[in-house]
Amino acid sequence: MDTGIPKGHIDRVFDPYFSTKQKGSGSGLTVAYSIIDKHDGRITVESELGFGATFHVFLPATMKRVRKKMDNKPEIFKGKGHVLVMDDEKLIRDVVVQFLTVMGFEAAKAEDGREAMDMYRKAKESGHAFDIVIMDLTIPGGMGGKETIKELLAYDPAAIAIVSSGYSNDPIMSNCEAYGFKGVIKKPYRIEELSDALRDLLGRKSFVPE
Numbered sequence: 001m002d003t004g005i006p007k008g009h010i011d012r013v014f015d016p017y018f019s020t021k022q023k024g025s026g027s028g029l030t031v032a033y034s035i036i037d038k039h040d041g042r043i044t045v046e047s048e049l050g051f052g053a054t055f056h057v058f059l060p061a062t063m064k065r066v067r068k069k070m071d072n073k074p075e076i077f078k079g080k081g082h083v084l085v086m087d088d089e090k091l092i093r094d095v096v097v098q099f100l101t102v103m104g105f106e107a108a109k110a111e112d113g114r115e116a117m118d119m120y121r122k123a124k125e126s127g128h129a130f131d132i133v134i135m136d137l138t139i140p141g142g143m144g145g146k147e148t149i150k151e152l153l154a155y156d157p158a159a160i161a162i163v164s165s166g167y168s169n170d171p172i173m174s175n176c177e178a179y180g181f182k183g184v185i186k187k188p189y190r191i192e193e194l195s196d197a198l199r200d201l202l203g204r205k206s207f208v209p210e
Contacts, residue, residue, distance in 0.1 A: 005047040014043070031188050034166045038186075077195040078104050079202060081131035082123065085109045086116040086148070087164070088139045092187075096134065099191045103198070113143030117151055124156065132201065134185070137165035137172060146172060149180045162197055164189075 014033045036043045040060050047053035083105045085096045093109040100107040108123075108130075110116035116133065123129050133152065135145030145163050152159050163176050166187035176184040185197045 005045070005053050006049055030166045034168070034187060037168070075195075076103060076191060077199040079198065081105050081202065082128060083107045084116060084119060084123075084130045084133045086111075086113065086133065086145065087136040088112060088142060089136075092136075096194070099194050102191065103195060105198075111142070112139050113145070113148030113151070116148060117155070120152065120159075121155065131160065132198070133159065133161045135161055135163055135181075137163050137167065137170060145181075146179070153180050160201060162201070 014029050033043055036057060036059070042058045044056045044058075045053055046056075083100050085093055085100070085107060086109070087093045087096070088111055093111075097107040097109055108119060110119055113135075116135070120130055120133065135148055137146060138144040145161075145165075149161055149163070152161060160182050161180070162183040162185055163172055163179075163181040164185045164187055165173055167173065168186055172179050172181070173184055173186065176182075183197050183201050185193060
């Protein structure tokens with residue numbers, strides 16, 4: 001198999017879910033791009049088919065001295081509630097569920113919008129409705145958050161949903177409320193960022209443990 005990236009693909013290597021591998025998810029370089037972008041950096045690629053590819057990472061320089069690590073950790077939102085996590089990547093689902101469990105929430109997970117809607121309906125009809133749904137924006141070959149939010153709000157206009165993606169250029173990520181979402185969280189994210197998103201939406205009073 002030839003090494004390197006064909007010219008027709010080189011402009012798309014950082015796009016979410018673009019992959020020439022049969023079992024690839026296409027999210028690796030997107031996540032790398034997102035991390036570097038969060039640090040005001042840039043990543044570029046040059047390649048010649050048959051000779052491989054070279055990636056260049058540029059990060060801003062600083063003359064500031066590195067601060068000593070603070071002993072005080074950021075305050076994590078502690079609450080209670082029922083949260084549904086929808087993402088096609090098992091690792092992300094599992095990690096986010098762990099985050100939510102640490103924060104005191106009861107969490108469930110779905111691979112795509114169809115499964116999420118089925119779980120949401122069953123939970124609501126059983127009297128144990130989800131308080132919030134965290135949706136991956138795009139799911140290759142499946143129903144992503146962009147389609148799911150319409151069906152969710154048609155079923156339950158009071159539903160609260162957060163959209164999540166590593167693709168910050170999508171208009172939904174910059175104006176989520178226009179599409180029916182109540183919040184947004186950019187991948188990759190840490191527990192502190194998830195904590196902030198939930199605190200903003202749910203508030204301290206309604207979900208403080210007894």
